[in-house]
Amino acid sequence: MAELMPYLIPMPIILPAVAAAIALLLSRHPFGQRAVAFLTLLALIALNGAMIWWVDIEGAQTLQIGGWDAPIGITLVADRLSTIMLTVSAIVLFCVVWYAISQGIRDGGDDEPVAVFLPTYLLLSMGVNLSFLSGDLFNLYVGFEIFLVASYILLTLGASPSRVRAGVGYVMVSMASSMVFLFALALVYASVGTMNMAHIGLRMEDIPTGTRAAILGVLLVAFGIKAAVFPLDAWLPDSYPTAPSLVTAVFAGLLTKVGVYAIIRVRTVMFYDGSLDDLLMVVGLATMLMGILGAMAQADIKRLLSFTLVSHIGYMIFGVALGSPMGLSGAIFYAIHHILVQTALFLVVGLIERQAGTSSLRRLGSLAYISPVIAILYFIPAINLGGIPPFSGFIGKLILIQAGAREGGILSWLLIGGAIATSLLTLYTMILVWSKGFWRDRRDAPEGALALARPAPLAEVTDEVQFSDRDDVGRIPFGMVASTATLVAASVAVTIFAGPISDITTRSADSVSDPALYRSAVLGDNWDHPGRTLTPERLDNGGDARKEIAP
Structure with missing residues (x-):
C-alpha cells in the first residue's frame, strides 16, 4: 500500500482533467454531465483527506514526472x-457544484451556455490543484493560467454587458499579473539557472541580498494581484459582484488563497531571509484597514462581502510577514477558516437573491421572518467572520495576535491594533447587513417597494435587480439550501475541531519554516547546505525526522 501512495499525488490534477473531457462529451446529456462533476469532486475530498493523513505521518512526498x-x-x-489547501478547496468546490446543479446552474437569463459550465469548472479545479502541488515556478505559472482561462469563462457566463465589462477588466488585470510573473521567472532563471523551487532556494544563498530582494519583490507583485492585497486589490470589488453568486463564491473563497499560498511558498522555500517582511507587514495592515473601510460604504451585500474578502486577506499576510512558525500556523489556520466562511456567505447571498430578487440593502428587509433558514445560514458564518468567540474566526485571529505579540516590535503591535480594529468593524458590517436585510421590515427599506414590483422591459433590467423578473424568485431548491448548510457546518466544524486542526497547521508551519526539509524531500541527495550535512538516516519518517549534524 505504501508503494502505491506516491501515485496518489497527481490524482487531484488528473481526475478533474479527465472529468472535464468527459463532461464536455456529455454536453447533450445534462444528467450524465452533472453526475460526473458531482462524483469527481466528491472523490477528491476523500482522496485529499487521505493524502493529509499520509503526509502527516510520512512527511513530505514527491513524484518526479517522466x-x-x-x-x-x-x-x-x-x-x-x-x-491541507487541496482538501479545503475540494470541500468548497464540491459544495459549490452541488449548489450549481441544484439551482439548474443558470443564474441569469435562459440563453446562458450552461453546457460549458461544468467542464470549465472542472478545469478550474485542475488549475487550482496544480498550483498547490507544483514544485517548480513554471508549473505554478501554468496552474495560474489554467484557472485564469476557466475563471474568465465562468465570470462572463451569460454575456450580460456588465459581466463582460467586469470580465474584460478581470482578464486585463490577470494578464498584467501573468506578465509580471513571467518577468519574475526570467529574473529567477537568469540568476540561478533553475525553476525548481527547492533548487532556487539553495542557489539564492549565493545571490547578492539586493538582487534577491528585487526578485522577491517582483514575485510578490505577481502573487499580490492574485491575492488582492492592497494596493493591488482595486480590480476585485468591481469584478466579483457582477458574476453569478455561485461563481463569486468559489472565486472569493478559493482563488485569492492560491495567491496567498504562493506567497507563503516563495517566502519559506526560496527567500527565507525575511528581507521584505517589514514591507509585507505594512501591506497586511493597509489591506485589512482599507478593505474593511470600503466594505462599510457599500449598499449591496455582494460588494460588501468583496471588500471584506480583501480585508481579511490582510490577516494571512500578517502571519506570513511575521516569519515565525506560530505566525505561519495562524496564517494557515485563518486561510482554512476564511475559505469556508467566505464561500458560505456568498452562497447565502445567492439564496437571498433567489428568495427576495435582489442583494441590495436598499431593497431588502424582513428576511428573518420570510425565510428563517436563510437567516440562520447567514448569521452563523457572519458572526464567525466577525470574530465572535468561540468561533474559528476568533481562534485564528487570537493565534495571529499571540504570534505578533511574541515577535514584538512597533510594526507587530501596529498590526495587532489593526487586526483588532478590523475585526470589530467586520462585526459591525455583518450586523449592519443583518439589521437591514433580515430584521428591518421590507416596507421600511428606501427602495423596498421597487424590489417588490416587477420591472417593465427585460432590456432595462440591470444585474442588480435582474432576479426580480424571474419566475423562480421565492422558490429555492432543497439542494441549494443543503449545500450551503453543509459548507456552514464545515465552517463550524473548524471551531469544534480547532485543537486537532491547529495541531496540524502547527506541524505544517514547522515543516514549512525549515527549508532543509523541503529540499531534502524534493532533491534527495542532490543538495548541499552550508553548515549542515544529512546523515544516512535521512529517509527516516519521510524527511520530518531527518538528523542534521554540524560538519
Missing part, C-alpha cells in the same frame, strides 16, 4: 501545507 529527477524534471510535492 522519470527525470529534480531539479531537471517536473516535480509534484505533497506536504502538509499543500494537502
Whole structure:
C-alpha cells in the first residue's frame, strides 16, 4: 500500500482533467454531465483527506514526472501545507457544484451556455490543484493560467454587458499579473539557472541580498494581484459582484488563497531571509484597514462581502510577514477558516437573491421572518467572520495576535491594533447587513417597494435587480439550501475541531519554516547546505525526522 501512495499525488490534477473531457462529451446529456462533476469532486475530498493523513505521518512526498529527477524534471510535492489547501478547496468546490446543479446552474437569463459550465469548472479545479502541488515556478505559472482561462469563462457566463465589462477588466488585470510573473521567472532563471523551487532556494544563498530582494519583490507583485492585497486589490470589488453568486463564491473563497499560498511558498522555500517582511507587514495592515473601510460604504451585500474578502486577506499576510512558525500556523489556520466562511456567505447571498430578487440593502428587509433558514445560514458564518468567540474566526485571529505579540516590535503591535480594529468593524458590517436585510421590515427599506414590483422591459433590467423578473424568485431548491448548510457546518466544524486542526497547521508551519526539509524531500541527495550535512538516516519518517549534524 505504501508503494502505491506516491501515485496518489497527481490524482487531484488528473481526475478533474479527465472529468472535464468527459463532461464536455456529455454536453447533450445534462444528467450524465452533472453526475460526473458531482462524483469527481466528491472523490477528491476523500482522496485529499487521505493524502493529509499520509503526509502527516510520512512527511513530505514527491513524484518526479517522466522519470527525470529534480531539479531537471517536473516535480509534484505533497506536504502538509499543500494537502491541507487541496482538501479545503475540494470541500468548497464540491459544495459549490452541488449548489450549481441544484439551482439548474443558470443564474441569469435562459440563453446562458450552461453546457460549458461544468467542464470549465472542472478545469478550474485542475488549475487550482496544480498550483498547490507544483514544485517548480513554471508549473505554478501554468496552474495560474489554467484557472485564469476557466475563471474568465465562468465570470462572463451569460454575456450580460456588465459581466463582460467586469470580465474584460478581470482578464486585463490577470494578464498584467501573468506578465509580471513571467518577468519574475526570467529574473529567477537568469540568476540561478533553475525553476525548481527547492533548487532556487539553495542557489539564492549565493545571490547578492539586493538582487534577491528585487526578485522577491517582483514575485510578490505577481502573487499580490492574485491575492488582492492592497494596493493591488482595486480590480476585485468591481469584478466579483457582477458574476453569478455561485461563481463569486468559489472565486472569493478559493482563488485569492492560491495567491496567498504562493506567497507563503516563495517566502519559506526560496527567500527565507525575511528581507521584505517589514514591507509585507505594512501591506497586511493597509489591506485589512482599507478593505474593511470600503466594505462599510457599500449598499449591496455582494460588494460588501468583496471588500471584506480583501480585508481579511490582510490577516494571512500578517502571519506570513511575521516569519515565525506560530505566525505561519495562524496564517494557515485563518486561510482554512476564511475559505469556508467566505464561500458560505456568498452562497447565502445567492439564496437571498433567489428568495427576495435582489442583494441590495436598499431593497431588502424582513428576511428573518420570510425565510428563517436563510437567516440562520447567514448569521452563523457572519458572526464567525466577525470574530465572535468561540468561533474559528476568533481562534485564528487570537493565534495571529499571540504570534505578533511574541515577535514584538512597533510594526507587530501596529498590526495587532489593526487586526483588532478590523475585526470589530467586520462585526459591525455583518450586523449592519443583518439589521437591514433580515430584521428591518421590507416596507421600511428606501427602495423596498421597487424590489417588490416587477420591472417593465427585460432590456432595462440591470444585474442588480435582474432576479426580480424571474419566475423562480421565492422558490429555492432543497439542494441549494443543503449545500450551503453543509459548507456552514464545515465552517463550524473548524471551531469544534480547532485543537486537532491547529495541531496540524502547527506541524505544517514547522515543516514549512525549515527549508532543509523541503529540499531534502524534493532533491534527495542532490543538495548541499552550508553548515549542515544529512546523515544516512535521512529517509527516516519521510524527511520530518531527518538528523542534521554540524560538519
